[in-house]
Amino acid sequence: MELWHNRILVLDFGSQYTQLIARRIREAQVYSQILPCTASLATILAYRPQGIVLSGGPSSVYEKKAPSVAKELFDQGIPILGICYGMQLVTHLSGGKVVKAPHREYGRADLLIDDRSDLFKGIGTGGSAVVWMSHGDRIERMPPGFRSIAHTSNSPVAAMKSETKQRRIYCLQFHPEVAHTPEGAKILRNFVYEICGCTPTWTxxxxxxxxxxxxxxxxxxxxxxxxxxxxxxxxxxxxxxxxxxxxxxxxxxxxxxxxxxxxxxxxxxxxxxxxxxxxxxxxxxxxxxxxxxxxxxxxxxxxxxxxxxxxxxxxxxxxxxxxxxxxxxxxxxxxxxxxxxxxxxxxxxxxxxxxxxxxxxxxxxxxxxxxxxxxxxxxxxxxxxxxxxxxWRQPFPGPGLAIRVLGSVTKERLAILRGAETIVDQEIRGAGLYREIWQFFAVLLPIRTVGVMGDQRTYDNVIAIRAVTSVDGMTADWARIPNDVLARMSSRIINEVKGVNRVVYDISSKPPSTIEWE
Incomplete structure (x- = not known):
């Protein structure tokens, strides 16, 4: 669908954050599209991008068969932003030197800004900004024609840009796309608005x-x-x-x-x-x-x-x-x-x-x-x-409750699960948590346990409650539902759903678990 003349291409080098880069640019109402880094120069230019972002990635540029791009891409006059691996690749292909860092830099860092003229316009207070690092290599020597525009205590070149008019290239050693870089979205807006000249037409x-x-x-x-x-x-x-x-x-x-x-x-x-x-x-x-x-x-x-x-x-x-x-x-x-x-x-x-x-x-x-x-x-x-x-309906698997009834699927077992699911839904909504939780549901386990109800021994089913927080479902963490809400769920399920005498709560993350149980 050829919709937008304002287009930023993101070349993917295998980073777990590549989709996040595109999403952040789209949040600035500029259309962003992801291509694999293996796309040919002709393919890239055919999209007529206003700017190009080179993503991070797990490789090292000096390794054999490290992912790369055609060097001619840098000479097309298109603004380029290299992020982490993208910065190292620009350095490597342009005559600079990248080496393994003495210590891996991972986590929060204080970025000391040396140039606020364009990419870092309006960024930071008191000359610094908080950023998120995640890299094991560093720039030992910048390429000819580049100069440093920001540094940290561990990275003398935490950001750089080309000083030649023919090459409009900017590079960041940190990740502006993640939430841990508080002003990262603003840095990306500076790139797409101030440097690439895009307008917010993506609505x-x-x-x-x-x-x-x-x-x-x-x-x-x-x-x-x-x-x-x-x-x-x-x-x-x-x-x-x-x-x-x-x-x-x-x-x-x-x-x-x-x-x-x-x-x-x-x-x-x-x-x-x-x-x-x-x-x-x-x-x-x-x-x-x-x-x-x-x-x-x-x-x-x-x-x-x-x-x-x-x-x-x-x-x-x-x-x-x-x-x-x-x-x-x-x-x-x-x-x-x-x-x-x-x-x-x-x-x-x-x-x-x-x-x-x-x-x-x-x-x-x-x-x-x-x-x-x-x-x-x-x-x-x-x-x-x-x-x-x-x-705002939550994700629901195509096989439906068939994969939440663990074991044989029967009308009777489906009725038990539906009763439990309804109560979980009511309590989550009643607690005002519906929009905060990516997905929540009940699972009927293929086991029975001993219980006591009304002074009599029971041998009934177990319901597991699953609730996770996530952005896109690719990774997820178990939701910290308040104890009183969990207590109401458990009490209601056991008392209102015939055939259940025990409720458990799944506190597994993805990975290593998946969101669904089957």
């Missing part, structure tokens, strides 16, 4: 206007279908497409029997009644639960649910005439992952989505969210008028 209203125009041109008078889960991604994608083409869009929602309490009713009320989407609801509870009968392996559960979903979607879509397009809620992190310099991640678990549909059904794709991060999708949903219960 959701402008995105809507351009996306609607493009969808209309792409679709013409043909019909479009969308596999709707009721989650924020598919709902926003459907709403945006509906704004563009109206009733040419048909959404299909499959109730697979492993949804949360009231989920089907909420989708019908919100998306059909309020948003006026053309929605077909298929109740396939019996079919899915029969398919899952006796299955305990989580990967088998995922594959069974995925296969049955595709089968139902395929049958229903064939009833419609002139369907040529399929809407998918693909997000920008999915796009980045597919071309990442580091390569696709190892498969920890199979993700159930509609990714298998296009090849099977020979439909052309419409992916109206493929330029956006998750937080931007929520902003877009609000811009489109979607209610908060959809926009």
């Amino acid at each position: 959701m209203q402008s995105y809507v206007d351009q996306a609607v125009t493009q969808i209309r041109e792409q679709v013409g008078k043909d019909r479009v279908i969308c596999a709707l889960s009721g989650g924020v991604d598919s709902s926003v994608a459907a709403a945006l497409t509906h704004r563009a083409i109206g009733d040419q869009l048909t959404c299909i929602f499959v109730d697979n029997g492993v949804l949360r309490a009231g989920e089907r009713e909420q989708v019908k009320k919100t998306l059909a009644s309020q948003m006026h989407l053309n929605l077909r609801v298929l109740d396939r509870t019996t079919q899915f639960l029969d398919g899952l009968k006796g299955v305990t392996d989580p990967e088998r559960k995922r594959k069974i649910i995925g296969r049955l979903f595709i089968q139902n979607f395929d049958v229903e879509s064939k009833k419609l005439k002139s369907v040529k397009y399929l809407v998918q809620g693909t997000l920008y992190p999915d796009v980045i992952e597919s071309v990442s310099f580091k390569g696709p991640s190892a498969t920890i678990k199979t993700h159930h989505n509609v990714g298998g549909l296009p090849a099977r059904m020979k439909l052309k794709l419409i992916e109206p969210l493929r330029e956006l991060f998750k937080d931007e999708v929520r902003v877009l949903g609000t811009e489109l008028g979607l209610p908060d219960e959809i926009v």
Whole structure:
């Protein structure tokens, strides 16, 4: 989607913070796009970027096969900002010297600023600013034509810039993109505004206007279908497409029997009644639960649910005439992952989505969210008028409660889990914690424990509560829910959900654990 003349490219050298760089620039309302560092010079220039950021990375520039770029990139007159590894790469390719530091510098550092004319304009008080370091190499000799513009007690060259008019290159040894550098976002704004000359045109209203125009041109008078889960991604994608083409869009929602309490009713009320989407609801509870009968392996559960979903979607879509397009809620992190310099991640678990549909059904794709991060999708949903219960809905796995019922999936066990999930949701909302927690849910464990209720021995089920804080789900920490809230959850679940006599709280982080239990 060619939307923005103000474009900052971020070249990824394998840093864990690369996406964060792009997000920070977008927060300044300037469009930022990530490319792998292996992109050719011709590819980079074809995007006509206003500026380029070279990310950090785990390598050392003096190693064999260290990731690099064409040296000619530095002579194109495009402003460049090298961050950590990016700074060392500029040094290495431009005739300077990078060596292993006597001591790794990691954590907070006081940056002493020597030049406030552009990149550090308005930064720091009393001549210094707090920054976050994370590097094991250092600049021993700057390249010809560069000078230091900031230093720390451990790094004589903590920032530098080129003094030649042909090379508009700035470099930072620290990470401005992380929250631990309090004025880092302002440094990045100085780069994109003062140095690159960008203007803040990246807004959701402008995105809507351009996306609607493009969808209309792409679709013409043909019909479009969308596999709707009721989650924020598919709902926003459907709403945006509906704004563009109206009733040419048909959404299909499959109730697979492993949804949360009231989920089907909420989708019908919100998306059909309020948003006026053309929605077909298929109740396939019996079919899915029969398919899952006796299955305990989580990967088998995922594959069974995925296969049955595709089968139902395929049958229903064939009833419609002139369907040529399929809407998918693909997000920008999915796009980045597919071309990442580091390569696709190892498969920890199979993700159930509609990714298998296009090849099977020979439909052309419409992916109206493929330029956006998750937080931007929520902003877009609000811009489109979607209610908060959809926009701020928490991530929910495609296999649904089937992978939160550990062991066999039955109506009885699903009823226990739904009862517990409802109480967890009510208590989190009641405590005003809903927006603070990335994801929370209950898990029904495949064990029973001894208990005492009403002076009688019980031998019943165990519910685990899982709640995590995160930015993008890639890493997560367990949420510090107040003890009184946890106590109310436990008490209510044990007293109100028949068949439960014990509640535990999961205090594992990701990694090493995953957010879901299966």
